[in-house]
Amino acid sequence: MSLVESRLTLIVSYALLSLFAFIALFPIALLVLNSLKPAAEIVQNPLGLPGPIRWQNFVNAWNHAKFSKTFVNSLVVSGTTIVLVCSTSSLTAYVLARKKVKSWKIFTFYLLATTTAPIQLYIFPLYFGFAKLGLINNIFGVSLIYTALYSPFAVMLLRTYFIAVPKELEEAAIVDGATSWQVFWRVMLPIVSPGILTVALIIGLNSWNEFLIATTFLQRQENVTAVIAFYLLSGQYSSDWGEIMAAALIIVVPVVLLFVFMQKRFIEGMAGGSVKG
Numbered sequence: 001m002s003l004v005e006s007r008l009t010l011i012v013s014y015a016l017l018s019l020f021a022f023i024a025l026f027p028i029a030l031l032v033l034n035s036l037k038p039a040a041e042i043v044q045n046p047l048g049l050p051g052p053i054r055w056q057n058f059v060n061a062w063n064h065a066k067f068s069k070t071f072v073n074s075l076v077v078s079g080t081t082i083v084l085v086c087s088t089s090s091l092t093a094y095v096l097a098r099k100k101v102k103s104w105k106i107f108t109f110y111l112l113a114t115t116t117a118p119i120q121l122y123i124f125p126l127y128f129g130f131a132k133l134g135l136i137n138n139i140f141g142v143s144l145i146y147t148a149l150y151s152p153f154a155v156m157l158l159r160t161y162f163i164a165v166p167k168e169l170e171e172a173a174i175v176d177g178a179t180s181w182q183v184f185w186r187v188m189l190p191i192v193s194p195g196i197l198t199v200a201l202i203i204g205l206n207s208w209n210e211f212l213i214a215t216t217f218l219q220r221q222e223n224v225t226a227v228i229a230f231y232l233l234s235g236q237y238s239s240d241w242g243e244i245m246a247a248a249l250i251i252v253v254p255v256v257l258l259f260v261f262m263q264k265r266f267i268e269g270m271a272g273g274s275v276k277g
Contacts, residue, residue, distance in 0.1 A: 031252070035245035042241045054242060061247035065229040066221075073139060074225040077214070078207040080143035081150070082200045088147070089154035090196060094184055096155070097162035098170065111152040119149065119212060127216060137220045145217065146207050154199045161195035162188060201262055205255060226251050 034042050035057055036050040062068070096104055126145065127136075135141030165188060173183045189196070214225045224232075230247045233239070 028252070028256075031245055031249055035242065035249045037242050037245075039239075039241045039243075042245070057240075057242040057246035058250065060240070060243045061233070061250060064243065065226070065233055065247050067226060067229065067247075067250060069222065070224055070226040070229040073218075073223060074208055074227070076139055077143055077146070077225060078204045080140060081146040081207045082204050084143060084147040085150050085154050085203050086196050086200055089151050089158055089199065090189065090192070091184075092151075092155045093158035094162050094188060097159045098167075108156075111155055114152045115156070123213070123216060130217060136217055137223050139218070139223060142214060142217050143207075145213055146203075146210065149213075150203050150206060154203065157199060158192065158195050161192040165191050197262075201258070205259075208255060 030046070033048075033050060034046060036053045036055070037057075038052075038054050041048075041051060095101065096107070101107065130136055130138075130141055133141075135144075169187055169191075170183055173187045178186070209227060211227050211231070215228050215231070218224050218228065230244075230251055233244050233247055
């Protein structure tokens with residue numbers, strides 16, 4: 001009876017996993033198919049296979065969206081945000097996990113509250129403040145906003161990694177004459193590197209895909225990111241859906257490839273930081 005139940009459980013599990021995989025992969029498959037069709041064929045039969053394959057969609061999408069420039073802008077924004085978030089959040093998380101801070105509960109509550117506050121709540125005063133400082137259309141200014149937006153999550157996640165590190169390692173380094181900075185840099189950071197990699201992946205993906213802040217603070221054509229350039233491909237009265245699908249695929253492919261190559265480390269990092277602290 002137990003053998004029959006185990007087989008039934010296995011069949012149901014695989015059936016559910018297959019269903020979820022289909023739900024997740026179907027939009028991507030549809031995107032690939034329609035990126036190879038003319039616009040008229042997409043309207044007539046969006047689920048059908050492409051007749052004559054139209055590679056020109058990718059050429060038009062790359063040129064019209066100016067991906068050679070906008071991709072660089074997206075990489076600069078994402079890279080700067082990753083560096084700022086990982087450097088500041090690791091220091092903050094280490095202090096919260098290891099040092100005796102009297103008001104750490106208040107600070108933790110503040111971090112949790114800021115992760116739930118929508119950006120729409122303070123985007124207008126933030127815009128006026130950045131306008132006064134001359135930071136509108138400034139790529140690094142947008143990276144500062146992303147850093148403030150994503151740092152609370154990064155601090156809370158990295159704190160769990162630092163808590164999981166045995167205190168004896170830190171005490172042994174101090175006995176050997178290491179300073180607080182040397183303990184953090186040479187002992188703690190190498191141990192929590194999976195957590196930092198996880199944070200870098202999450203923050204990088206969020207920065208790459210973010211639209212509202214980028215389109216609000218980057219208004220010049222030479223400063224827009226790839227996501228904004230993709231949005232601008234849609235016309236007011238008509239749109240070339242084949243070109244739009246090709247542009248969407250161009251934007252999605254780097255993200256998918258990055259996750260595929262880094263998924264093992266990403267999952268290990270998320271599991272390693274799931275301790276209670």
